[in-house]
Amino acid sequence: MALLWATGSAAADRISISAELDTTCRTIAGWVTVTWPSLNRPFSDVEFRLYANMRTNKFGPAGPGQLSDSTYTLVDTLLCGEVDVTNKSRAEGTDLYCPTDRTYAMGEALTVRLHFTTHVGTLSRGVDRLFQAGGEYLLDGWFPMPAPHRDGQWINVKYEGLTELVADFFDFDVRLTVPESLRAIGAGLTAADTTGGKVTYSYSLPEAHDFALYLSPAMEMKRYPHGSTAISIYTSRHNAYLADAIADVCGKTLDHIGGWVAPYPFPELQVVVCEIGFVGGIELPRMIILSEPPAGQFLGFKDVVAIHEVAHQWFYGIIASDQARTPWMDEAVSDYFTERVARTLYGENNFLDWWGITLDYSGLQRLQGLPAFDRLPITMPAEQYYSMSQYAATVYNKGAVTLRTLFNQLKPGDEESFWHRYYELYHFATPGESDFLRLISEYEPFVGNDIASRVLHNSQAVDYVIERIANEPFPTMAGSADSVPEAGKSGRRYRITVEYAMYHPIDLPVTLRLSFADGKIRDTTLAPVSGQGKLALEEDEPIISATLDPEWRIGLDKDLLNNSLSLNGNGSGLRLFSGITFLVESLFSYLWGM
Ligand SMILES: [Zn+2]
Known part of the structure; x- marks a missing residue:
């Protein structure tokens, strides 16, 4: 089913919010006004998502005692145009449903206004993206947001622990009043007016499917102009030394992905280094939250988190996806691009360099993804x-390994063409899995078959194995006792046998590479046939090794150690360690029992 949803009218759908934070009660109260200037389908009801009720919903109706430190949103007034429809509305956990006062025809304008109060619980009682701790507030999902509307119906996905916010694109106008002691950080700031100990921040953020804020009493900001984009880095005073390096990696990521997909189209990127709440990063429209980098040996950690969140500015921020139903479409794609950026910036040993053990990010993705290779597909709802x-x-x-396996099969230049077109087709829209598959199936070797879909949904144990290689010498006529051997000829030839196996191979030809004793290398293309196979040939030189998929184009292969076999001096087989990544991989599987 196509999930593409684009507004059919020239005037954009709008959300205006006017609210005030009360730090004593820890509540934000105010009005949300949603305007659809020209409906592109008839409306007889509206649905909103109350993300803040994720936990209160999960644990049943909360009593007053529980509510005092929970995170939740209450809606006390709902107006359709000028008509009060509050009594007809029904809130159930994270969903708010209300029939409109009448049916609105296609092309008509509709304005819905809600008065809401959101209580922001402390970190331990709150939700991952909406909490207060140590006087700081992370506000995401803090106001009632229209549910996504696709193919003529409201999309009703229950928010659970792992699901991220899902919505359609709107132009936002937000006014939030906070005590003067707090600094509000958000994208699209247009004004900050101080009166009577309070500051009212005004924001204008077009083409966004969320609006989030970070409030802090003590953040410092450094601004880094980067082409037509200003990168603002917010840190505490003691983390201010991190700002230059973070701005540098964010700027380089904007440049690289900008070249591979499409230039970053916005004038700003806000980056907050947060010291509470989580380890990792959170992507928001034109803003990212990074956790304070941990100390440790994994040198690349802080960089890959920043790169990943900047990648989301395309694959989430601009090309939206349903983060609840198809989380791979933003997470796997962003992590796939994270690896490409990390490899471009830092070379092959970009993640770990510790006592001579090195690991690149693609190796780490493989290592961490291995337990899922033959168990779960990447395509399930969160x-x-x-x-x-x-x-x-x-x-x-x-997910990243799967995408690498797919894009490794394309001809040179085709991947670039794919991402440029993916952007052209789906920027400020919400493609679904079928849209992705339809586009990649316009490129060989995926034209006219369902191989791309099967790779994407794979949960089988893919494995390519060289099981045995042998050279059996036999004398030739030239080497017989009655004649003089030709110069340069040994007088012997070899019957070469390569026994291999393919388990759940992807349905594409695979390369078998033979290395001969004289240094010659020969590639043979094998058809993908499940089960065991044998290659027999006669040659002047013996082989010293055989490798299936020597360029590791099929990253989903669950065991790369058995892809090659080489002969040592006494003719017995020896597994070929082709890189330190494999060494680390086998070490880790030994240590962790993966
Ligand atoms: Zn992510």
């Missing part, structure tokens, strides 16, 4: 993964 670690291993890590 709530079907039962833990954060399983979700990350499958959707992010196996």
Whole structure:
């Protein structure tokens, strides 16, 4: 089913918010006004999402005692145009449903106004993206947001622990009043007016599907002009030394992905280094939140988190996706681009360089994704993964490996063409999985078959194995006792046998590379046939090794160690360690029992 949703009218759908934060009660109260200037389908009801009720919903109706430190949103007034329809509305957990006062025809304008109060709980009782701690507030999902509307119906996805906010694009106008002691950080700032100990911040953010804020009493800001984009880095005073390096990696990521997909089209990128709440990063429209980088040996950690969140500015921010139903479409794609940027910036040993053990980010993705290779597809809705670690291993890590496996099959130049067209077709829209597959199936070797779809949905144990290689010498006529051997000829030839196996191969030809004793290398293309196979040939030189898929184009192969076999001096087989990544991989699988 196509999930493409684009507004059919020239005037953009708008959301205006006017609200005030009360730090004593820890509530934000105010009005949300949603305007559809020209409906592109008839409306007889509206649905909103109350993200803040994620936990209160999960644990049943909360009593007053529980509510005092929970995170939740209450809506006390709902107006359709001028008609009060509050009594007809029904809130259930994260969903608010209300029939409109009458049916609105296609082409008509509709304005819906809600008065809401959101209580912001402390970190331990709140939700991941909406909490207060140590006087700081992270406000995401803090106001009632229209549910996504696709193919003529409201999309009703229950928010669970792993699901991120899902919505359609709107032009936002936000006015938030906060005590003067807090600094508000958000994208699209147009004014900050101080009166009577309070500051009213005004924001204008077009083409966004969320609007989030970070409030802090003590953040410092450094601004870095980068082409036509200003990168603003917010840190505490003691983390201010990080700002230059973060701005540098964010700027380079904007440049690289800008070249590979489409230039970053916005004048700003806000980056907040947050010291509470989580480890990792959060993507928001034109803004990212990074956790304070941990100390440790994993030198690349802070950089890959920043790169990943900047990648989301395209694959989430501009090309939206349903983050609840198809989380791979933003997470796997962003982590796939994270690896490309990391490799471009830092070369092959970009993640870990510790006592001579090095690891690149693609190796780490493989390592972390391996437990999911033959268990779960990357394409499930977020709530079907039962833990954060399983979700990350499958959707992010196996997801990036899966996309690499797909794009490795394209001809040179075709991947660039794919991403340029993907952007052209779907910027400020919400493509679904079928849209992605339809486009990639316009490129060989995926034309006219369903191979791309099967790779994307794979949960089989893909494995390519060299099982045995042998050279059996036999004398030739030239080498017989009655004649003089020709110069340069040994007088012997070899019957060469290569026994291999393919388990759940992807349905594309695979390369078998033979290395001969004289240094010659020969590639043979094998058809993908499940099960065991044998190659027999006669040659002047013996082979010293055989490798299936020598360029590792099929990253989903769950065991790369058995892809090659070489002969040592006494003719017995020896597994070929082709790179330090494999060494680390086998070390880690030994240590962690993966
Ligand atoms: Zn992400």
